[in-house]
Amino acid sequence: MIQKILIANRGEIALRIVRACRELGIKTLAVYSEADVQSLHVQLADEAICIGGAKSADSYLRGERIIAAAEIADVDAIHPGYGFLSENAKFAEQCESCNIKFIGPKSNSIKIMGDKAVAKHTVRKAGVPTVPGSDGPVENEAEAVKIARRIGYPVIIKAVAGGGGRGMRIAHNDVSFAKEYHVARGEAEKAFSNPAVYLEKYIEKPRHIEFQILADSHGKTLHLGERDCSVQRRHQKLIEESPSPFLTADLRKRMGKAAIRAAEAAEYENAGTIEFIVDAKGNFYFIEMNTRIQVEHPVTEEVTGIDLVKQQIYVANGEKLAFDQGDIKFDGRHAIECRINAEDPARNFAPSPGTIGLYYAPGGHGVRVDSHVYSGYVIPPYYDSMIGKLICFGSSRKTALERTYRALTEYIVRGIKTTIPLHRAIMSDPTFIEGKATTAYMEDFLSRTPPDLFS
């Protein structure tokens, strides 16, 4: 019976986990870096232990210090959040060997899905469509060029150890391929300590549609519907919504079944997400699985009414999921999430750390704000720039759009630059309003919209 959870993360997700634990009567231990002493979740947790200096490499990525803290504070489980060590199979393994429950899948599932080439191979065997490409990492440049020609340009070169949109290069012909191949390998070595790359056909202007998976340790795997995350800038999501304005009921059913097959192929337990790209004709292809809770999980929570973080804890506790696929209703509720980042859209999204002078979050019917910041909070420059998430929902997409726009007009963050004006502009943009956004949307929007309209 889990009675105390160590939260191995920071910012808004750490706060999210503290909240779920408090509602369940579970004690919380926050581990934090010296830069996060004044963080909201550190103040709210029952106990807190400093685990290192400001840099992530000296604190949130120090698995041995996190486990040491777990031992001295006698915790039952560790919730890794997203990012940091949440998809580190070795860390999950260390928790397992120290008899501390890792709130997530088994370390082996993380291993399978962590290698993007192995993941693709694994799900293809389970009958899940994947993008045509090299069957695993390419051995050398000569072989790579041959495969690129077989697949047909344009091709995308991806790091085997990458993910989250990082370590990817596109080549449109033989000439650019040689250059991009070497650049991709160099970047992969630097970012992931592994230069291995694999190739895929580059599907142009696809939609990014992912399915939320929830599986218990008793053999039940469900999907909780999809999230359309096509509005991205440089492969980083800005807006997510559910349901996708593009999917038909039939396509949703087929993709949902494929998502479940993919998760089962990795013997998955707990919460995870299967990512697909979908072309204009409705052909869908598996690209990767995220073996963790995701940033945009609130979108699914507001459409289905299911508290995903609590479900993660129940599953980690060994409990059976209390509902079946047929119980999950998609009855018209629509939710949209805007990621509020401390960035200046007018200066090419340069990070804007510093002190928040005045912070006022919107409210009202159908408005949810997941944020760890407050008036007077100093945003540390060492971590990602997301300061909060605005999730608005209603009984139709139109309501959700209008509500999001209304909430954004109330949202005040003084002292730093944010993406709030950008989101407001997108909510007024006909292409987005009509549900026509693909992954090419942001580049197009930014090129045709005068900067003073979104900053």
Place this chain on the structure above:
Amino acid sequence: MKRSDLTEFAIEEEGFKLKICRGAEGTPVMSNGRMPVAVPMAAESAASPQPASSPPANAGLAATAAPQEEPGITYIKSPMVGTFYRAASPESPAFVEAGAKVEEKTVVCIIEAMKIMNEIQSETKGTVVEVLVENGQPVEYGQRLFKVKVG
């Protein structure tokens, strides 16, 4: 604080300020075994906040034990999370006592983390003025272990 029915109070002393605020209706305590709502505290101190001497402690409470910097004094801080031991084993004498002279490489204590005993070096030349933590106490990263007079 409950007894005094104060909703806000502030201490200002040389070196640090501490401000405690309660919510508008005070701090409700749930009686069914759930955790009480924590009181948010905003601590501002001239020196960097140091944890109180009984970790694991909530960082907000830490500000109450933030001494100011003294000239010629430095602190040996914990470089890791674990359990602090004064000696190599229960039967051995303590590595250092107050008054002991230390060099940079002098082993001053052991911090045990995950069954591994790590010898912690002084990294400072001087004289130990005070031992700040107790034998067997859990310590966090950055926690002050010894007060040392430099030189």
